Amino acid sequence: MTRLSVEMLAADVPEPITSAGHAQLGIAVLAGIAVIVLLITRFKLHAFLALTIGSLALGAIAGAPLDKAITSFTTGLGSTVAGVGVLIALGAILGKLLADSGGADEIVDTILARAGGRAMPWAMVLIASVIGLPLFFEVGIVLLIPVVLMVARRGNYSLMRIGIPALAGLSVMHGLVPPHPGPLVAIDALHADLGVTLALGVLVAVPTVIVAGPLFSKVAARWVDAPVPERMLPPRASAELERRPGFGPTLATVLLPVVLMLSKALVDLVIDDPANTTQRVFDVVGSPLIALLAAVIVGMFTLGRAAGFGRERIQRTVESSLAPIAGILLIVGAGGGFKQTLIDCGVGRMILDISEDWSIPALLLGWLIAVGIRLATGSATVATISAAGLVAPLAADMSTAHAALLVLAVGAGSLFFSHVNDAGFWLVKEYFGLSIGQTVKSWSVMETIISVVAGGLVMLLSLVI
Template sequence: MFHLVVALLAIIIVIIGVTLFKWHAFISLLVATLFLAIFSGLSLDKIVTGIETGVGGTLGHLVGILALGTILGKLMAESGAGIQVSNFFVRTFGIKKLPWAMLLAGFITGIPVFFEVGILIVLPLVISLHKTSKQNLLLIGLPAIAGLSIAHGLIPPHPGAIAAIGIYNANMGKVLLYSLIIAIPSAILAGPVFAKWVSKRIKPEQEPELIKIQDMDNQKLPGTGISFLVILLPVILMVFSALVPFIGMSDGMKKFFGFIGSPLIALLISVFAAMYFLGFRQGLNKNRMKTLVEECFLPVGSIIAIIGAGGGFKQILIDSGVGNTIGEMAQHFSLSPLVLAFIIAGLIRIATGSATVALTTAAGIVSPIIQHMTGVNLELLVIATGAGSLMFSHVNDAGFWMVKEYLGLSVPETLKTWTVLETILSFVAFGLALILDVFI
């Protein structure tokens, strides 16, 4: 209980530091991390090592992706490609149906890519649509984020779902089928429905700063087809990479397509495509292109620092034993395996901030408990664990800070929108899993 109280106080320090003292989020997270490490009893020689491990582990796969994704978004914004795509959505779906269009865009994008990558692909489009349609940014942005998040949390081939399938020895085909049945209504409620409600009550105080959309002459805009190609290219490469193992190819070709379909390389290829189609062909010279790319690194440096500090905070939470404490406490409850997995995953998610860590850790805790049980639906157990891992994202989650920074929200606004959205996704998906368990 002492560990849990210290963890809760550390989270409060982050929120007070950012909102009351107006500290930069990086400073607030570092102060909270040191408080947590010292008062949870970690030896002084392990504190700095733990923070460095957490920062490195979090940023190791994200730095390149964040940098390239921001460059891609900047080129789409500067060239007007984002406006072209948003104009197409407005013409095709109409302004009233834009939240549904963005839910679909986020969901489809989220199936093959990591959440962090999907954010960087979809949010420039969200910001363009916000500028074109004059709609509340939350009304358009939250449905896209809901689609991305539910795909990341429940649907294979995302790492957490794959790991849980292996730990529980569940059938992947059934998990995929059930997760789609559950994910779609969950995303609808947490996306368009919640967005419509909350957009009437919250209007972001600031405009997004990381990606700014400029007014442009329509005659200077790139073609709609080229604009779609550039924004979809990383998704196409990643989808093809995921399908390659099921296509008859030599091992060398499989490795090649797996390489170009990895998030980092897919985004790099897409950046070069954007430089050519949205840059040079639109009349930008080499010096202007170099300036545009350099302009991306100043704002992205801040978010990299914040996400890195969040990773350090997460690692200290893990090293201090908060996650293990929660798991041990939850094992003593006499609950249905689905309920137990949901609660353990949810508590670990709140403590550590990582959906993947919560999902895999909870599966590891629950797996021995169910070994001697009969009648447990292993596929729905995977989904219930995944649903718990989405719960209550807050200041120790990299996704929290990405949504905040890219949408230009304050910390309280992010808690009232993104955190609530994640919790709706979590509980609706869990409820639907319980209902399916009755009939399957």
């Protein structure tokens, strides 16, 4: 079911904690989002604090008792961290093992050794997409930018022809493919199936990254003629290693959780019998927790041990991987708290009530809401979490496939037009040595292409599945 309708199990929407009318509730939602935007953009407050204050402001303006608003926020925060916190931590550990062992460099070097000339942009998008599976966007940028700059200088390539495909690969993975935080939280909020979402996410991601990466890079290279910034060429991360993992074992380790989760989704579709032993086995091994945990354990041997790491070195790698994600976990958790406050204040019921005569597709609504929050806050993760909370009631009566598509629609909208309030904008600007105008014409336009193309593909898929 893809269209807004008051027939979508309105009874499943919880009783609101406030008796505010639609007008007051609409004002409260806008005010809550405005508070978050103002605190992040104007006062440079951390997103965790901004989301916390914005959630309380939303509840207060909606007329909810303060104690109930606090309970809604803390409940949402706790359930979100409980649902995705461990997965984020496991993803961080796997990414750190990949980087410290030199496994990422092995993948990069192997692919680059077999590519050249016109194939190089395609090689870069492939590298970024593979590396981007287990890594957070910011970590992926830090890891790949030195490689991008060295390839561009050594091969005398346009910086945009090499850089845009790499950025596109990372961004598409970040917005559309679990186990990244945004998609994981949206899956949890919309009660979508992770395996189906992963399969459809990959299906949407492939053509999207081709259009926004290698194809758009030709245009970006004409728009932006920027030299390689010499100051941003640090030594390779694996230079100090005596040896590093092989290409095959490294790639197998990175893809292991993806294969396990996709296998679960396939078995569920083929067998569809909860009592079947085979399906029960795959339900366990294909669950996100077990899939990522298995990849981490395997990675300790195929990555850590293969690089000559002893037990103490592996332990230090694991410990150092967890500290940087504290802020991410807090932001994701607070975003879940804001989502729960939206739901408990009755925003879902309001959407159902006022949508009786609407004919706008639910997928398009999810995309538009995410676009608005993305433009306002600059955070793809905040946009995904908030938009998922707003459209959660619409997924109640959707099929498994359409609920997954709603996740992807929200994820696609969350990538729309990154600008000066987005940390990614400044990362790209500084690493590539660009002006603000050049960053807009390259990075911001690329993000918009990703959002529009992915959103369009999601709409098309909804017509055939």
